[in-house]
Amino acid sequence: MDATSKSSFSRPQFESLLKRRFFFTESFEIYRTAPNFQGDNRGLYDYGPPGCALQANIVGEWRSHFVIEENIMELDCTAITPADVLKTSGHVDKFADYMCRDPAKGEFLRADHLVKGVLETRLEGHAKAVAGQAKFTKLDSTVAQEFESILAQLDNYGGPELGELIEMYDIRNPNGNGKVLPPVPFNLMFQSTIGPSAAAPIYLRPETAQGQFLNFQKLLEFRRGAMPFASACIGKSYRNEISPRSGLLRVREFLMAEIEHFVDPDTSKSHERFSEVADVQLPLLDRDTQLSGRTDVRLLSIGEAVHGEIKTGKSPVDNETLGYFLVRIYLYLLKIGADPARVRFRQHLDNEMAHYASDCWDAELLTSYGWIECVGCADRSAYDLTVHAKHTGSPLNVEVTRTVPVEVDAWQADLEKKVLGPRFKKDAKKIEAAVAALDQVTLANLADELARKAIITVPTEPLATGESSVELSADICSIQKVKRIEHTRKYTPNVIEPSFGIGRILYSVLEHVYWHRPDDVARGVLSLPILVAPTKVLIAPLSNNATLQPITKKLAARLRRLRIANDVDSSSTSIGKRYARNDELGTPLGVTVDFDTVQNGSLTLRERDSMAQVRASEDEIIQAICSLVEGRET
Amino acid sequence: MDATSKSSFSRPQFESLLKRRFFFTESFEIYRTAPNFQGDNRGLYDYGPPGCALQANIVGEWRSHFVIEENIMELDCTAITPADVLKTSGHVDKFADYMCRDPAKGEFLRADHLVKGVLETRLEGHAKAVAGQAKFTKLDSTVAQEFESILAQLDNYGGPELGELIEMYDIRNPNGNGKVLPPVPFNLMFQSTIGPSAAAPIYLRPETAQGQFLNFQKLLEFRRGAMPFASACIGKSYRNEISPRSGLLRVREFLMAEIEHFVDPDTSKSHERFSEVADVQLPLLDRDTQLSGRTDVRLLSIGEAVHGEIKTGKSPVDNETLGYFLVRIYLYLLKIGADPARVRFRQHLDNEMAHYASDCWDAELLTSYGWIECVGCADRSAYDLTVHAKHTGSPLNVEVTRTVPVEVDAWQADLEKKVLGPRFKKDAKKIEAAVAALDQVTLANLADELARKAIITVPTEPLATGESSVELSADICSIQKVKRIEHTRKYTPNVIEPSFGIGRILYSVLEHVYWHRPDDVARGVLSLPILVAPTKVLIAPLSNNATLQPITKKLAARLRRLRIANDVDSSSTSIGKRYARNDELGTPLGVTVDFDTVQNGSLTLRERDSMAQVRASEDEIIQAICSLVEGRET
Known part of the structure; x- marks a missing residue:
């Protein structure tokens, strides 16, 4: 197909x-x-x-x-x-995805899927109406074009935009035709807690x-x-x-x-x-x-x-x-x-x-x-x-050693520790860490601000004051451009x-x-490549005659030792039905054990897609199966 | 070891x-x-x-x-x-497992682990005291025996019994020596909800x-x-x-x-x-x-x-x-x-x-x-x-056809549907299902009860009345022993x-x-069997001389095509250190590429546990590796 x-x-x-x-x-x-x-x-x-x-x-x-x-x-x-x-x-x-609630039905609908489904249905109706089917509604041709255009870039709409579409085109829950509430974001992660105290939140x-x-x-x-x-x-x-x-x-x-x-x-x-x-x-x-x-x-x-x-x-x-x-x-x-x-x-x-x-x-x-x-x-x-x-x-x-060291201009912030400690006590360490973490772009901006206002605000981990930032005045913090030799490059x-x-x-x-x-x-038929087929070989004794059983068992054991997934079907249904079942399972190869096998040891090998069959000795058949499974032959 | x-x-x-x-x-x-x-x-x-x-x-x-x-x-x-x-x-x-809370530390302790840990520590101290170490406490010999006996069958104790042991032997949180509260069961499953409405509880x-x-x-x-x-x-x-x-x-x-x-x-x-x-x-x-x-x-x-x-x-x-x-x-x-x-x-x-x-x-x-x-x-x-x-x-x-049908005595309950419907209305179907689900032992007991009291109680799914059982009087329900031919056996x-x-x-x-x-x-050294070893072969060029690189690459590609997990270590550390690293990784085989390889194509194969080395042609070495990986040789 x-x-x-x-x-x-x-x-x-x-x-x-x-x-x-x-x-x-x-x-x-x-x-x-x-x-x-x-x-x-x-x-x-x-x-x-x-x-x-x-x-x-x-x-x-x-x-x-x-x-x-x-x-x-x-x-x-x-x-x-x-x-x-x-x-x-x-x-x-x-x-998160955006969802709309239908209060009448108590149903939750994914907003983009709702818009897509309703507009597609209207366009299908339109097409049928154009084709002359009386019970469908024809759309204004500009509206039909709008719908096409919306559908082509639906993935580009966020929640508020989807809400506007729902409002503008009176899009309702197809199940019951109820009006839906505006889209709200719904976080898609499963939440739980870990440990006996229930204090530690986790997500999957x-x-x-x-x-x-x-x-x-x-x-x-x-x-x-x-x-x-x-x-x-x-x-x-x-x-x-x-x-x-x-x-x-x-x-x-x-x-x-x-x-x-x-x-x-x-x-x-x-x-x-x-x-x-x-x-x-x-x-x-x-x-x-x-x-x-x-x-x-x-x-x-x-x-x-x-x-x-x-x-x-x-x-x-x-x-x-x-x-x-x-x-x-x-x-x-x-x-x-x-x-x-x-x-x-x-x-x-x-x-x-x-x-x-x-x-x-x-x-x-x-x-x-x-x-x-x-x-x-x-x-x-x-x-x-x-x-x-x-x-x-x-x-x-990653930090790599430069083959040739380079001199770079870099912004550097220094803190007056003698003032910092007494003024901020326990928070001093957090403030030091926050300043050390500032990147070059931020430092450049702060240097400018410090020069203009003589005070800057630096974001920190939550402090004893309850704040997550701190104001540093020029007496405690200086920022200047320095020359530095860099022997390594960090990225x-x-x-x-x-x-x-x-x-x-x-x-x-x-x-x-x-x-x-x-x-x-x-x-x-499922024509799965042998590489991924669930079972590689069906072994089917022609009938449930007792003489065929030991050969069948031995063959299955031999394939198992070669780690080739196989299935024995000794049921009394016809060989054709057993093959048909395995075509549906995507089993690429079938081996039939029959009365000739008892006589001369030969087996029949069948290929799923072509239904072609060949007859050969057990060793040759096993050899062929191995080649096919390992991809050495096709 | x-x-x-x-x-x-x-x-x-x-x-x-x-x-x-x-x-x-x-x-x-x-x-x-x-x-x-x-x-x-x-x-x-x-x-x-x-x-x-x-x-x-x-x-x-x-x-x-x-x-x-x-x-x-x-x-x-x-x-x-x-x-x-x-x-x-x-x-x-x-x-669930039983846990004890230590209110002083805010810690939760698994009750059986607490008892085990404390009693083992006391026994160890006892042994040391007996051996003459002054700072340990000797136990009364019957107490020591009791502890031994408790530990031997600790898995046999439930929550209340563990609580008694904790009380009797004054077992405390080793971290801080605080008294713990009695054991309570703690369900070990992670809980969450599925779907947007949060109404459907799930567990992992x-x-x-x-x-x-x-x-x-x-x-x-x-x-x-x-x-x-x-x-x-x-x-x-x-x-x-x-x-x-x-x-x-x-x-x-x-x-x-x-x-x-x-x-x-x-x-x-x-x-x-x-x-x-x-x-x-x-x-x-x-x-x-x-x-x-x-x-x-x-x-x-x-x-x-x-x-x-x-x-x-x-x-x-x-x-x-x-x-x-x-x-x-x-x-x-x-x-x-x-x-x-x-x-x-x-x-x-x-x-x-x-x-x-x-x-x-x-x-x-x-x-x-x-x-x-x-x-x-x-x-x-x-x-x-x-x-x-x-x-x-x-x-x-499973339902299997009996080769020979058997006649069995079986209890059978019959409901008077003409009375049932009008009396129980919507619940009638649930009652019928509940009666049909009764097993033979229950039926025998109910038959006896019905004969004595003319009324029985049958558990049901929740009914419109809010009850989860129903009373059935003799006018509506009869139970008797009947003979039945069973053609199938269900189990x-x-x-x-x-x-x-x-x-x-x-x-x-x-x-x-x-x-x-x-x-x-x-x-x-990790002597992992080759079957499960993470990497089967280390490929180590003797030095990072450029002439060795193409041979190394080609060898790695050849092994990859055979789906044999290998790792190339071309780092400049000594070959001995590279082998030592791979001994720790459990890599069973090592192949060294050296200047003889450039000359005559021969390679050295090293075995991890014995450190034995052999030299042979590339084809022979690959052959040997395949045999070992597939378990055909050891």
């Missing part, structure tokens, strides 16, 4: 297959219908045996493709996170990144001071989505795999291995194209995308490091089964980015739900390391962050590899 | 190695010392690159050894769990098991109805420990790997593959031995342990299924590096077991903290499936649960494989 023949895809049929074969299921499903259930299990999913094996294989290949191939340092950090950490990172204040992490940032200094030391380097973390993250729908695509607990690539901002433009990938062509949709109202993808080599297009001279991708990762992400997605015709890289619009990002490209996969963000590749600049270092007073930076690295939503990738790939035999829509 | 030479083990030296090589670290360490930090990060640890790789390899081998070898169905269930589920499972009411799971139980019916269907079968889940669980200490051994967020093996209670005594392991000898410490005050381990073949000891006829291990798993656990632990002299299987005492368990054997590893429970192997009987099925009204059981399976604490295993194994070169205590 290619991107243009989407109409042949039936989501109900597809979902029925996934449910029937237990790829995943709603968590706590039997509680949903239990008497007096007060819970909310929406957005929570369990993976069944094939889903779980597929996920493990996708993660395993991620480790090979990124951690081993790029020599990344993997960490495993906790999901429980002290509130202070996420306050500093900005998540407590800014990691909404991303794995913060744990990696806080370990920066230890990672640098582990890498013996060598830059650039990358860390990675694979683990569950948690977002208390307002009203999750769309199955695995919007869930409240999900597996992420995140890389934090730390670079010297002075040399971040280049990447050591960029030349290896410069010719790879990527399907790109940049910011300018979107702002001009278009969504068409251009195929461009990453070399041109970074170093300037031959035609226009434009460089939509900022630097080699970002470009290198986009290619590596692309190759990974194709390897695990994504359809190249349904992959694109879309650059974020300005208002769409997370609070910490200065640029972001998403790898999006086309599904029956539209284009889905599966991998975000953000430039977080030095934001996180800077805020944590500032808050904790612990360094999160806070920039961070490029490729962040993978494993569940979204898994679901989208399943849509991409799903098709059905031409003769029968009910005979679904 | 064997169990008897523990004195040569220096924990500070060992911990310094783990910290220096970033196996793991306190999470959010830089926040711990940040100004005004209000959090509590105790019991939270991040794994650094070698710890994380070791963990991934331990988990990978777990998947091979259990999931693939035993054909177990792996699930991935959510950690977020609706409160209703854990109320039903008994965790909300019973999953304290074990992965519940998600597996709730999926029982889907698993049975996936296995096409065939029993017995097992499921497994690998994932993080959460316990809000009162006052965690002992590093990785008592943490608040931890990785578990749990198997739930479901068996027909009528045939659970036997296991299909038991004969394969019957002769394996296990170090056992059974309940009777412990209750007689001894802790000596006996080596016993699992065949004897299950089917009766030749000498005594006793069978300390209840059945083949349990015995089979004990052996498989034992083999797994040895494979990943546990020292057989420091492994034992200890049976739980009656009061020590979790509320759901009817028998339990722990695999314990001996560490510098004493014997540590690393794997629990509990018989949960049909407890969990029964309570969830009863609460939800959804079946969690709720028993569950055997091997439950692995991955962090505890990882830490204990690290202690087991740690030693130092005879000549130098500072030269630590």
